[in-house]
Amino acid sequence: MLTIYGSDLSAPANKVRFAANAIGVKYEYKRVDLRAGDHLKPEFLAVNPVGKVPAVDDGGFRMFESNAIIRYLADKNNSPLYPRDLRERAVVDMWLDFGSMHVGTVLSKVIYNRIFVPLRGLPADENSLQEGLKFLERFLPVVDGQLAKNKYIAGAKFTLADINLLALFDPCEIAAIDISPYKNIVRWRAALRKEKFYTDCHQAYGVSLKERLAAVKAK
Numbered sequence: 001m002l003t004i005y006g007s008d009l010s011a012p013a014n015k016v017r018f019a020a021n022a023i024g025v026k027y028e029y030k031r032v033d034l035r036a037g038d039h040l041k042p043e044f045l046a047v048n049p050v051g052k053v054p055a056v057d058d059g060g061f062r063m064f065e066s067n068a069i070i071r072y073l074a075d076k077n078n079s080p081l082y083p084r085d086l087r088e089r090a091v092v093d094m095w096l097d098f099g100s101m102h103v104g105t106v107l108s109k110v111i112y113n114r115i116f117v118p119l120r121g122l123p124a125d126e127n128s129l130q131e132g133l134k135f136l137e138r139f140l141p142v143v144d145g146q147l148a149k150n151k152y153i154a155g156a157k158f159t160l161a162d163i164n165l166l167a168l169f170d171p172c173e174i175a176a177i178d179i180s181p182y183k184n185i186v187r188w189r190a191a192l193r194k195e196k197f198y199t200d201c202h203q204a205y206g207v208s209l210k211e212r213l214a215a216v217k218a219k
């Protein structure tokens with residue numbers, strides 16, 4: 001039996017749940033309380049020495065890093081979400097890596113400064129925030145342009161590259177990142193958020209987070 005260790009507010013952890021749902025793998029979901037510091041306790045460090053979610057335990061085989069995990073789950077289950085054809089797979093890998101290394105990295109600068117910094121009462125890093133916003137203006141049109149030509153990120157088929165970006169975009173509203181000018185991203189996102197693989201994980205991301213942030217801002 002597969003165990004997924006995650007946190008409801010962790011986009012990479014939710015990505016693994018989306019992927020497991022879409023692939024059709026049964027799993028047990030164990031919440032790791034990051035606020036309580038459970039990810040740094042010996043019990044969890046035995047599962048993932050890096051002390052981060054997500055992590056998985058597949059019958060004693062343990063892994064961390066969400067993209068490595070979703071590739072493993074797809075391959076293990078022979079899923080079309082990660083095609084076997086060399087070039088089809090290369091295109092999925094290209095968009096998966098671009099999604100995480102570029103879109104995800106700059107999104108996290110904005111999300112961190114607009115959500116987690118206020119929640120923790122820390123000073124925002126204005127340079128990092130502005131850099132994140134500047135690069136989003138460069139990368140979001142690329143994603144939108146790709147979705148103008150194709151139903152999905154890596155082409156005509158739904159793949160792990162879609163699941164990755166879908167999870168990474170989840171906190172956008174709470175972080176006041178305006179996706180609305182990017183009509184193709186909006187269409188693609190709205191369609192995928194109705195799918196069972198998504199709604200089996202959550203109906204909407206971070207309701208409690210939104211409330212906590214509003215309470216901090218009202219002080």
Ligand SMILES: N[C@@H](CCC(=O)N[C@@H](CS)C(=O)NCC(=O)O)C(=O)O
Pocket residue numbers: 009010011012013034039051052053054064065066067
């Ligand atoms: N690159 C990793 C990122 C994992 C990550 O940063 N997880 C965060 C939650 S979103 C975490 O566990 N943070 C706790 C900490 O770093 O102390 C992945 O994709 O799995």
